[in-house]
Amino acid sequence: MLEKNSKPIHIVIFFSRIFVGVMLVFLLVFCLVKTPISPSSASLKQSLSKLDYSGIFASMLQSENHLLFIDKNVNSNISLSKVLFTLVTNINPSKSITLLGREIPGLDMYNTEIAIAGKGTNLTNLPFDPPPKSNDDIIKERPIADNQNLNNESNSEEKSKQGDSSNNTLKKVVYIYQSHSWESFLPLISGAKVPNDATSTNNKINVVAVGSRLTQALIDKGIGVEHDTSNMGAELKAKNWNYNNAYSLSREHAQEVMTGDRDVKFLIDIHRDSQRKAVTTTTIKGKKYARIDIIVGKENKNYKDNLNYAKELNSMLEKLYPGLSRGVFIKSKSEGNGIYNQDLSNRSILLEFGGVDNNLEELYNAVDAFAKVFSDYYWKAEEVNG
Structure with missing residues (x-):
């Protein structure tokens, strides 16, 4: 009887952990930037496109059943906290310029992607369009x-x-x-x-x-x-x-x-x-x-x-x-x-x-x-x- 009731308990614990993790990320973001959180569609698209959904699903299953075998070819080294952090802040922890760009005026222009670089073009001379003073x-x-x-x-x-x-x-x-x-x-x-x-x-x-x-x-x-x-x-x-x-x-x-x-x-x-x-x-x-x-x-x-x-x-x-x-x-x-x-x-x-x-x-x-x-x-x- 105890074994039958343990499954829903495990599920509740699993989703509770996810909820607590999300709330901790939001709290961390609030402390860091002290601004309203508004993830852009660009950051959402970019982050979601890079997710290995098979790896995430396999990791979730293994977290509930430790006897479950996961193929080594499946990438299970997924940092959900990093994914959530990027989604809600538009800041990539592995790319420090995305954080500095919010604090230093004009630095966010360096997020511009260079599809084809012309002669002499690099990150120091990207095209930019500052707003008029008034x-x-x-x-x-x-x-x-x-x-x-x-x-x-x-x-x-x-x-x-x-x-x-x-x-x-x-x-x-x-x-x-x-x-x-x-x-x-x-x-x-x-x-x-x-x-x-x-x-x-x-x-x-x-x-x-x-x-x-x-x-x-x-x-x-x-x-x-x-x-x-x-x-x-x-x-x-x-x-x-x-x-x-x-x-x-x-x-x-x-x-x-x-x-x-x-x-x-x-x-x-x-x-x-x-x-x-x-x-x-x-x-x-x-x-x-x-x-x-x-x-x-x-x-x-x-x-x-x-x-x-x-x-x-x-x-x-x-x-x-x-x-x-x-x-x-x-x-x-x-x-x-x-x-x-x-x-x-x-x-x-x-x-x-x-x-x-x-x-x-x-x-x-x-x-x-x-x-x-x-x-x-x-x-x-x-x-x-x-």
Whole structure:
């Protein structure tokens, strides 16, 4: 009789131990970080993907029946406490930087994964995008530097805004936009000295100018483009939103375009890096270029397709313009937005052209190079598709 009743007792003891263990982990986490616990989907996915479920199940069975034989090939050395700790804190005990990144501002950018490292790219110079000091910075129209002869530049912005006549007959397959349209470049702004000054709502000197140049370059190659030249800072303010809502706002724009035009398949969100000139500039055959970062979000259903797409573009860039690309980088929610609207298309990327110190000549050289590579990719795909 005693033997029959011992089984439920063992089960109660087993689950009690698990409950106590979980509570101890939560208590330990609270003592360490003193912040609300909110595991990200990235940490959950990463941790769960690495679990050996057969080993866990075998270990649980053996804990109840010590005569149970476990194959030595099955990994039974599983630290449940480590798994639980990682799940609830997004901190990997074997990777100290995940702990320090929460305490030292800016250090969490080192969580960015390098899928492909371009020339000179390493953990010390990863692309990063610090938030503006205040919401006022994203709605300032700063004066153009005196040495900028913008009148002699191409009328890409005007054509992009009004609709170039040569684009009217083209099927629009590319949507170019700028979630952080205020991102600008120090050489183009009068009196700008430090990276935090590199913001402006003037579309002649911010990343919208880069988008306009790319739009016209692709149109010239027979590829139809829809370019969004919206002042995102002003729209965020009108909605009483802040910098953190930029991708939600650009998502509304992108969805509207894709709903109205089902031919759009390629999404390109243009930004600029915050690294300095030594990192973001290269010389190829005597010509200076602003280097390009290719960013892929990990937190969406199209992650693998977009990553392969980014890798292919990167390979083509390296072949024609060695050193132009800084590489392909993967970001999850712990390092940024993690989605970047890339769930809307499996041919969607975020491109960073240059950094805060690059000038228009360097930027436009990079844009024209990318347009050449993208055009080769696009027409090759069209040929394959018949």
